[in-house]
Amino acid sequence: MISNTSREDTGDRPIPPTSVPKRRRERINRRVIPGFGLTMGFTLTYLTLLVLIPLSAVFIRTSGMGWDDFWKAISSPQVVSAYKVTFGVSFYAALTNAFFGFIVAWVLTRYQFPGRKLVDALVDLPFALPTAVAGIALTALYAPNGWLGQFLYPLGLETAYSTTGIFIALTFIGLPFVVRTLQPVIEVFDREVEEAGASLGASRLRVFFTIIVPALIPAMLTGFALAFARAIGEYGSVIFISGNQPMKTEIVPLVIVKFLENYNYPQATAVACVMLIASFVLLLIVNILQRWTESIGQARS
Amino acid sequence: MAAILSRVRHDTYPKTDNAITEPRLIRWLLILVAISFLGLFLFMPLVAVFVEAFKQGTKLYFATFEDKYAVDAILLTLKIAAISVPLNLVFGLAAAWVITKFSYRGKSLLVTVLDLPFAVSPVIAGLIFVLIFSTTHGWLAEPLKEYNIRIIFALPGIALATVFITLPFIARELVPVMQAQGKDEEFAALTLGAGGWRTFFTVTLPNVKWGLFYGVILCNARAMGEFGAVAVVSGNIKGRTSTLPLYIETLYNEYNGVAAFTLASILSLLALLTLVLKNFVDWRVAKSRNNQDLNLSLFTFPPFTRPLAALPHEHPCPQHP
């Protein structure tokens, strides 16, 4: 029960990959299970109408611009500064989540304490809570006159209307990703390996850093990348708490909205184009990381 | 309880074995760190919503629901969910079927496209529909004017943006479940002469029902809570195109904090209900696994932490006698 992918099933019922040629296997497969044409047709039509055609609108609009204009649009100083804010703060938020998310995942899977199940259940909250609600709630907490803000501001911690505010919002929305990616990996981590290490005389600290951490790194990176990917597109929760100052606390999605509201469609679509490509690349990286995680899982089992 | 314990393997180990756990002090320290972190970022915002909503008493809380526009916003949000969830439900079933039951080239690409709406910024999700359906400069401006059809700044546009944002949810929940299920049972049913639809409804669907259920409630929560994409295409007409999250923002801007947080508390309750149902599903699955010894491990990954594109390309064909 290491994971629920079909690779696991192959472990139980190994099929020599060469026994049936790939093409033939595909054909057998398609013949036995019905509905390939119907489901494939429907899936492709749906995705084309709702995802591909709409997204292509961005690229087609942009392609009318000419390379020079495009470059000017996506490299204007305000846009560049917004990239820095978005990618920079998203990075730190994801890093924070990777660190604390690891502790949370570890605590939730390895230790017993009262209220553990409740805490575990609430970790998913940012998935289910609307971003606008998160935005006004975080602002109510962290504004200078907010519950926490009133104690933090005297200490010199400007928790709202600053990059710190953006950081808080992005940490909130990315929180479940690292925890939920690590949890199953920690859960199934083979304790016999830890025991072996310990019986050979390694200290707990050494076991932790030489055996456990390396095994968890791929999952941690996956969680990090997912939290990062989610953070760079975030809008709803950030705008309430960020301050929205050009060159300082403006995130890329807000810059796009601002261009839109000034009837500057070319620049809005050009910047959207850059963000779409960034999202796509991130997705690919996540997929590669995920395969890495799985291959390690397989090698271990 | 036993069911849950059996799922977590380490519970069978003696807990006092110092060789494979940390000293008590470290353990409590880590628990403290974890709880403080979650407290600061998760629980406090949630508590803040309810405290702010009830700040001036329950009477004012319930007075919010006498506001006609608030009721309209709730109804619109329900309508949007009623349109987008079933659409994505049908799509999710078809996509999961085609992804898990067959092998073909380009599957990796297919699942990456399926993942896209998750990675795309909601603002861009709104923008694309403006680029297409704007009646002044969109692709379809001419025919839209000719037939006097309104897409953006009306219900269809809001529904479209919501469908886009929530598109992968159900499919993503179903794929791992169908994958874990394998194809043996369908093969058996088909071999015994059942038709395709019958096999689907009597074999596949019962097997994936809990995954499907969780996908639906999650999709629903997201559909009702979407803000960024809807803000771009809504026009924010009170009572007509103002959804619940947008109306919350409006109220917040009208110096009506209590009403804003009251409506926010409804959406928070919905989120909490979603989590409760999720845990109920977890519990049901654990129970059924225990009873029938099914090798199912549902929801070890939550939504979105398992990218579909990373699924194996090769799906071994089960052996037939």
Added chain:
Amino acid sequence: MKIKKTILLSLALTLPVSPLAKAQDTLLNVSYDPTREFYSEYNEAFAKHWKETSGRDVEFEVSHGGSSKQARAVIDGLEADVVTLALAADIDAIADMGLIAKDWQTRLKANSAPYQSTLAFLVRKGNPKGIKNWDDLIREGVAVITPNPKTSGVARWNFLAAYGWALETYGKDEAKATEYIRKLYGNVPVLDSGARGASTTFIERGIGDVLINWENELLLAIKEGGEKFEIVVPSLSILAEPTVSLVDKNVERKKSKEVAQAYLEFLYSDIGQDLAGKHFFRPSNPAILEKYKAQYPDLKLFTIGDVFGGWGPATKKFFDDGGVFDQIYLKQ
């Protein structure tokens, strides 16, 4: 084209019944932020008037937000019958897209501005930072709240009022005025997207030492927020003219021209003007302005035409992408 039609037809099948089919009149007024309270009361008054004069019922739909943002929505196809925005430039932008006749501003009295307003400062009780005039806003340690001129109408008025004051003070020296503006925005910690958002930041969130906003918005804040604030009137400010217009293309299609026209004209009636005064706008009718005179602070006003030659040149110079507003942030 054929594909487009097919897509459209399939979409059309999912459409709800068009609201055009309703028997009563409906009117969508797309407006800017601080008019929420005014139009909600004005709409009731007009509904009564319309019932009396035409015998028909009218149902209102309203949308409020940052002025430019609202204009953008109308340009993109939001089917507003009338727009009542913060500044003429936003209606010009809609006119540029061909939705409104170019000469719209001459179609109604008083430059299509049924009510006027100006800008003032709101400070915290007791004025702890001692803010008296525009030059106090660039002092170190003073946090100023004003919305983003890229999306908000009042923010543009604020910008121009400050710039106009600086021109006047520094002997028409544009470089010095720009330097003043740069310092001013250096003191702005939050740029909200609309006038109302800025008020919320200052009042509810407790950010900043001074809020520059519509006079009517500040008077409302005093009314709602009670004792915690006071208004400071600068030596010089701009006469702000929020303008209104029919959206010609939309009223033609929706066949709502008659009611929309009546709606706008009623703004100039005694009832409309009185309501404007009640909600702290400055009525364009001198007789009614006189009635409410006591509530408006007395200050020297200049117009946008006097100093900047109207909205066209002002927008181009200051607010277009790459204009003065963008540049002051680059130099920081």
